Amino acid sequence: GENVEQHPSTLSVQEGDSAVIKCTYSDSASNYFPWYKQELGKRPQLIIDIRSNVGEKKDQRIAVTLNKTAKHFSLHITETQPEDSAVYFCAASPNTNAGKSTFGDGTTLTVKP
């Protein structure tokens, strides 16, 4: 089955700096890669996603890049703000099995004011 590894497990940055979280996956059948943000005590919320036919996608301060050959994808947050502090999860799923996502172990991001 699919295996997703996520690094780092914790990340602390100064407000205004950039943050990068990286994930690798093992199953070449995976072609949908969402990123979720989970604030303390709340549900995971989708913040951005990318499909295998796209190499990069950007939404304001958030961007995701995908390298299918190397089987890795990354989340980039620029101009970080304290409200970006949360746990971020990457996931991978094949499009024929949308309900079965394999998640990374999460990255706890702390943005210091």
Next chain:
Amino acid sequence: KAGVTQTPRYLIKTRGQQVTLSCSPISGHRSVSWYQQTPGQGLQFLFEYFSETQRNKGNFPGRFSGRQFSNSRSEMNVSTLELGDSALYLCASSPDRLAETQYFGPGTRLLVL
């Protein structure tokens, strides 16, 4: 549209008991997946239901079971509870199996004493 709802939100049980958790997907969504979230194991896929049928199952013992009703609402049951079953149980819904984006409910926090 109302989001995914889960009941109850909190539950305390003792070892050996059984528990049933409920998930109501977003109106019109037919696919429901369940995940277990623990601090040490992250988000682990339990099972996926679509059209009242279990389509996929993760690596959990047979004590974990579920079902889906004709209105797409889903329940999961855990029998003979163990201390290690203490976790946040999240369900997620999507319009259908080929839809990629999943929307999470707030979760049910289960504590087994």
